[in-house]
Amino acid sequence: MQVxxxxxxxxxxxxxxxMLPNCADAGSARIAAAAGSKALATSSAAVAWSHGFADGSTLPRELLMASVKAILRVSSLPLTVDAEDGYSADPAQVAGLIGELIDAGVVGINIEDGTGAPALLAEKIRAIRAVADARGVNLFINARTDVYLHDQTTERVRETIRRAAMYQEAGASGLFVPCITTEDDIAAVAKATPLPLNVMACDGVPAPARLVQLGARRRSAGSALSAAMFGCVDTLARPVLASGTVAVAPYAPMDYSALNRLMTQ
Structure with missing residues (x-):
């Protein structure tokens, strides 16, 4: 029986x-799948930048849905979508958007508290869980808390654990803590919550094998791959304008024929 x-x-x-190498569109999703990723995950920044919008809930809803449907067209891997704050402060509207994502075939989301009240994210999670349950889908709700992005005090571990309990009670499936990097903090948070802990690849984060020992269960690239790609384009575009030549790329380019074959699978 198919799971x-x-x-x-x-x-x-x-x-x-x-391990999730976050993608932005159907092309980068194909590459992630071909590289061996067991699932696909979007980065909100990567998707927004691919459409020429800034990250931060500015992407029009129809473009988000278009990107998601394009990814699902080219891959049968489980897809989780970074929904930022749900693009609304109204839990009902957020749940409506997530319902559309579920109907499209999405099985996981990220939803963040940002600088907002944790209680508001808990309300959104409850509304999302109700919508998912009504559709008979065990949606993986990855509750992202931005404590480490905005709080530089010694209370970050305690506050993260407090929010984790609140989000778990509301129906979250996982906990995403961007910018948590020290071994002690990762171990403390992982031990304090039954929610699988998601960390983000950034400077100072322990190696994958060590993360497993500390209790983490997911590591995502975030916007790093997209930023690297745009950095490469920027580096190459300047000499084209200056001299009409394409300089040596900072990353080895994919072979034209190989890339074309990948996009036709």
Missing amino acids: SKDILFHALHADGLL
Whole structure:
């Protein structure tokens, strides 16, 4: 019997470390899948930049849905979508958007508290869980808390754990803590919550094998791959304008024929 994608995606967090090279569109999703990724995850920044919008809930809803549908067209892997803050402060509107994503075939989301009240994110999670349950989908709700992005005090671990409990009670499936890097903090948070802990690849984050020992269950690239790609384009575009030549790329370019074959699979 074929396992449904929502069940499969939950199972990927049960043991070891789920590594996710976040994608922006159908092309980068094909590359992530060909590289061996077990699931696909969008980065809100990467998707926004691919459409010429800034990150931060500015992307028009129809473009988000277009990107998601394009990714689902080219891959059968479980897909989780970074929904930022749900593009609304109204839990009902947020749940409506997530319902559209579920209907399209998405089995996981990120939803963040940002600088808002944790209680508001908890309300959004409850509304999302109700919508998912009504559709018979065990949506993986990855509750992102931005404590480490905005708080530089010694209370960050305690506050993160407090929010984790609140989000778990509301129906979250996982906890995403961007910019948590020290071994002690990662171990403390992982031990304090049953929610699978998601960390983001950044300077100072322990190696994958060590993250598993500390209790983390997911490591995502965030916007790093997209930023690197745009950096490469920027580096190459300047000499083209100056001299009409394409300089040596800072990254090895993919072979034209190989890339074209990949896009036709």
